[in-house]
Amino acid sequence: MTPAPARVLIDGDELRTGVARLGAELSAAYPRGMVLVAVLKGSVCFLADLVRFVTVPCEVDFLAISSYAEGTGRVRIVKDLDTDISDRDVVLVEDIVDTGLTLTYILGELERRGPRSLEVCALLDKTARRIVPTPLRFVGFPIEDEFVLGYGLDYAERYRNLDQVVAGDLAALRAEPDAHVEELFSR
Numbered sequence: 310m311t312p313a314p315a316r317v318l319i320d321g322d323e324l325r326t327g328v329a330r331l332g333a334e335l336s337a338a339y340p341r342g343m344v345l346v347a348v349l350k351g352s353v354c355f356l357a358d359l360v361r362f363v364t365v366p367c368e369v370d371f372l373a374i375s376s377y378a379e380g381t382g383r384v385r386i387v388k389d390l391d392t393d394i395s396d397r398d399v400v401l402v403e404d405i406v407d408t409g410l411t412l413t414y415i416l417g418e419l420e421r422r423g424p425r426s427l428e429v430c431a432l433l434d435k436t437a438r439r440i441v442p443t444p445l446r447f448v449g450f451p452i453e454d455e456f457v458l459g460y461g462l463d464y465a466e467r468y469r470n471l472d473q474v475v476a477g478d479l480a481a482l483r484a485e486p487d488a489h490v491e492e493l494f495s496r
Contacts, residue, residue, distance in 0.1 A: 311481075312477075312478035312481030312482070312485075312488040312489060312492075313478040313481070314492060315458070315475040315476060315477050315478070315489045315492060315493055316475060316476045317473055317474075317475050318450075318452060318455070318457065318473075318474045318475060318476050319450055319460075319473060319474040320473045321472045321473050323450075324358075324460060324472070324473065324474070325358070327432075327449040327450055328355065328358045328359055328362060328432075328449065329362045330449075331359060331362070331430060331447050331449055332359055332360075332361070332362020332363045332364070333362065333364075334447055335359075335363055335365075335367075335400060335430065335447060336362075336363050336364040336365045338428075338446075338447075339365060339367075339398050339400075340365055341365070341366075341398070342365050342366035342367055342368075342398070343365070343367050343368075343397075343398040343399065343400050344367070344368045344369075344370060344392055344394055344397050344398065344399045344400070344424075345359070345360065345363075345367050345368070345369050345370070345400050345402050345430075346369075346370050346371070346372060346390065346394070346399055346400070346401050346402065346419070347369065347370075347371050347372070347402040348371075348372050348373070348374065348401070348402070348403055348404070348415065349371050349372065349373040349388060350373070350461070350463075350469070351403075351404035351405070351461045351462055351463070351469070352402050352403055352404045352432075352461060353461055353469075354404075354460050354461035354469065354470075355402065355404055355432045355449075355460065355461055356369065356402050359402065359430070368392060370390045370391055370392040371388060371390070372386060372388060372389065372390060372415065373386070373387045373388035374386055374387060374411065374414075374415065375387045384411050384414055384415075386418065393422075394419065394422050394423075394424045395422055395423040395424065396423060396424070396425050397424050397425055398424070398425050398426045399419060399424040399425075399426065399427045399428075400427075400428050400429070400430050400447070401415060401416065401419065401427065401428070401429045401430070402430050402431075403429060403430070403431045403432070404431075404432050404433065404460075404461045404462055405431065405432065405433040405434075405435060405457065405462060406429070406431045406433070406434055406435065406439075406443060406445060407435040407438040407439070408438050408439060408440040408441065409439050409440055409441035409442065409443035410440060410441055412429065412441075412443050413441045413443060416429070416443075428444070428446040428447065429443070429444065429445045429446060429447065430445075430446070430447035430448075431445050431447070431448055431449065432449040432450065432460070432461075433449060433450055433451075433452050433457065433462075433474070434448045434449075434450070434451045434452065435451075435452050435453070435454060436451060437453060437454035438454055450474075452474075455476040456476065456477050456478075456479040456482075457474050457475065457476055457477070458471060458474070458475050458476075458477045458489065458493075459471030459472070459473050459474045459475050459493075460472065460473065460474050462474065464477065464479075464482045464486055465482075465486035467486055467487065467490065468489065468490075468493065471493060475489075475493065477489055
């Protein structure tokens with residue numbers, strides 16, 4: 310199966326500009342600082358760049374989640390925070406929000422820990438797939454309902470290290486996870 314060519318949705322320059330804007334927005338909203346909680350693994354690239362644009366004190370911590378059963382939308386925390394977030398301003402850093410199911414679960418878990426405030430900063434917002442209304446205070450880029458790769462987003466642990474966000478051919482990737490490797494990494 311020959312994949313449809315990957316299309317660049319957000320190039321490296323646009324990513325840097327958008328992440329810089331988000332860093333400035335976070336700094337203005339939390340002049341006394343905040344705790345940034347990133348969801349592993351997809352948010353790592355975004356978080357690494359984001360903290361460089363935050364101009365107030367911030368701490369960083371990580372959560373990792375895993376599906377109970379593929380396709381059910383049910384998740385569990387497999388790596389929890391090391392930081393006590395009670396009475397702290399917390400921003401959950403997500404690479405992409407689509408259905409809102411996982412985000413709603415994570416927000417509920419964090420809210421039970423008594424933060425002073427809890428907001429979401431998402432690089433990508435795919436509203437076309439939203440099932441559960443989710444409050445996204447800080448959004449980098451709204452996107453259409455396309456399968457995206459790069460800048461932390463993967464398929465079978467591939468493509469995370471692209472310095473751009475591309476729309477990939479999901480059917481081709483399901484047949485061959487390396488379907489876009491030559492095209493995207495030989496540039």
